[in-house]
Amino acid sequence: MVNYGFAIDNRKCIGCHACTVACKSEHDVPVGVNRTHVKYIETGVYPNSSREFSVHRCNHCEDAPCTTICPTSALNTRSDGIVDFDDERCIGCKSCMQACPYDALYIDPNNGTAAKCNYCAHRIENSYEPACVIVCPVEAIVSGDLHDPESNLSVLLAENETTVRKPEANTIPNVYYLDTSEDMLNPNATEATGSYMWSEQAAGVGHFAKYADQRLGASDSHSMLVQLALEMKAKDAAPRDAAIIRDVAQKLQDTSPKAKRAYDAPSKGILWGWEVSAYIWTKAVAAGTYMVAMIAWLAGYLDMADLWWPVIGIGIGFLALTGLLLVKDLDRPERFLYVLLRPNFSSWLVKGAVIISGFGGILALTTLVLIFDLDQNLLIYLAYIGIPFACLTGIYTAWLFQQAKARSWSKDKMLVWKFLFETTAIGSAVVMILIGNAIMILFAAIVLAIFAYHGHHVVQKPQIESII
Ligand code: SF4
Ligand code: SF4
Incomplete structure (x- = not known):
């Protein structure tokens, strides 16, 4: 079975950007985004200074976190090892960008869908090499079949010491580097100074x-x-x-002798904005209120006689708001139903959509029981099914964040418990507002405001830090 990969020979690269330009031309890549780019780092102080170049791009990882998290399988691994994308399936959720430890993806500003190096798959299918390989004047980029021991690529790799970017990420990259440095490969080794164009x-x-x-x-x-x-x-x-x-x-100019980044791809800024932190909060209000009220009711601590409509109304209203915020965050919002119609069940975005739909179904059935004044035992049965659904609605985002391998969320082993605590605290605060006196209402409002602010901070901070 063919398994395509690249070798980047830093002994030869002269930093001319011909590969970047050829790629832009081949794929009509817009200004401000790149499928491949040349990173420069500089070390030392003039006259004892040096500059190193290295080509960075998608690593066509064998265990690619971008394909796992993609809710619609818009990103997929072909049988020949190329990690390809299908912009007809992409909903612009940017999850893949949160998952790729190599910052290899971007959202195309022209069509709002994710894109990256796809190994010039259309050229490979017609027996041509990728455009960057053809154009490189010093043959610093070598493509080929890693499974064929006779290929130029395999011979080059067998005869030289090589390394890959971030082996600790366990993605098994298929892009190998010859004669490179830790300062070049590790994005945390040099600061993004903001001094390059x-x-x-x-x-x-x-x-x-x-x-x-x-x-x-x-x-x-x-x-x-x-x-x-x-x-x-x-x-x-x-x-x-x-x-x-x-x-x-x-x-x-920075005169520090430490290696510094002189040129790199631009930072892509905040990918998941206020809509995502707001939806986590609205989701916790919907799920937490129902969960806390039902547990207290079944345990005999809460009389639901006057509370059914407020609790179910808050559940339905805030769940609808959650859906609207989720859709608003997409760069292709009109495709939001693809999450359910073209699902990739390894993605927690899809599992989350199923859980939210299930919880919404329980709320709808409860509404029908109340409207038609059906057997009250049905409310008990629905509560027993609804509590786990509400709990999962509150916490599934923790598992989604853990699939976002490029961000520090993925390392937080307590994230599920934090989401459970937040959902319970927010739900308790809302129930307190429904049944409490003025002091309790004030206290509950402060709790809700603190969680709204804290959620915003939790979502934004890892996106400002370096990709891990
Ligand atoms: S995780 Fe990043 S580098 Fe690896 S295949 Fe996906 S986009 Fe490419
Ligand atoms: S933006 Fe979302 S739907 Fe599009 S490729 Fe990335 S993960 Fe898949």
């Missing part, structure tokens, strides 16, 4: 092109544009002024 995006992927236009007119002091402008000015200035300008330009 377009190193930050304003607000996540898909907004970059607009931001780039704005920055053209108003660069800040960390921008490479300032460096370039100062250099231009120094050329035309009188010798005395030129010296002052060069002095300013030099001060803007």
Whole structure:
């Protein structure tokens, strides 16, 4: 069975970006996003300084977390080892970007779907090599079949010491590097200084092109544009002024001997914004209120006579709000039903959608029992089925976050318990508002506000940190 991979030979790469340009041309990749890019790092202080180049792209991992989390199988591993994507299935949920430890994916600003290097699968199928391999002037990119011991790639790998990016992520990458450094491969080894062109995006992927236009007119002091402008000015200035300008330009540069990132792909900013933290909160209100009220009722601590409609109303209302927020966060919201119609059951987004649908069904059946005044024992049976559904509705996001392997959420072993605590606390606060006096209502409102603020922080912070 064929298993395609790449070798990136850093002994040869001259950092010319021909591969990036060939890829952009082959796949019509828009401004601000890349399927492959050349990272530069610099070490030392002039004149004892050096610059290293390395090509970064999708690693076509054998155990790819992006395919596991993708709810619609838009990302999939072909039988020849290529991790490909189908933009007809993609709903733009950005989960794959949270899962890829190599920051290899982007959302295409033109069509709102995920994209990345697909090994030029269309060329491979016609017996051509990928565009980047063809164009590289020094043959620093080698493609081939890793399972064929006679292939150029296998021979190169057999004869040289190689390494892969982040072996500790256990993704089994199929892109091998010759003669590279830890500083180059490990994104945490160098800081993203913001000193290279377009190193930050304003607000996540898909907004970059607009931001780039704005920055053209108003660069800040960390921008490479300032460096370039100062250099231009120094050329035309009188010798005395030129010296002052060069002095300013030099001060803007980092003179630390530590390796620094001189050029890289732009940061993609916050991928899951306020909609995601808000939906976690609304979901906890819907599920927690029902769960706490039903447990207290079945245990004999709560008289539900006047509470059925408020509890079920809050459940249905906040669950509907949760659905709206989930859909709003998608870059292709009109495709939201693909989660249920084209499901990938290994994704917790799909399992979560099934759980939410089940919980919604219990709330709907309870409503019917109340409207038609049916046998009250039915409410007890529904509560016994509904409590586990409500509990799972509150906590399934913890398992989704744990599939997001590129973020620190995935390392948090207590995440499920934290979500359970949050759901219970929020549910208790809402029940307190329904039955309590003014003091209890005030206390409950503060609890709800704290969890809303805390949830926002929990969702955003790992997305600002370096990808792990
Ligand atoms: S996890 Fe990232 S690098 Fe690995 S196959 Fe998916 S997109 Fe490519
Ligand atoms: S559906 Fe979501 S996870 Fe799948 S490719 Fe599209 S953005 Fe990525």
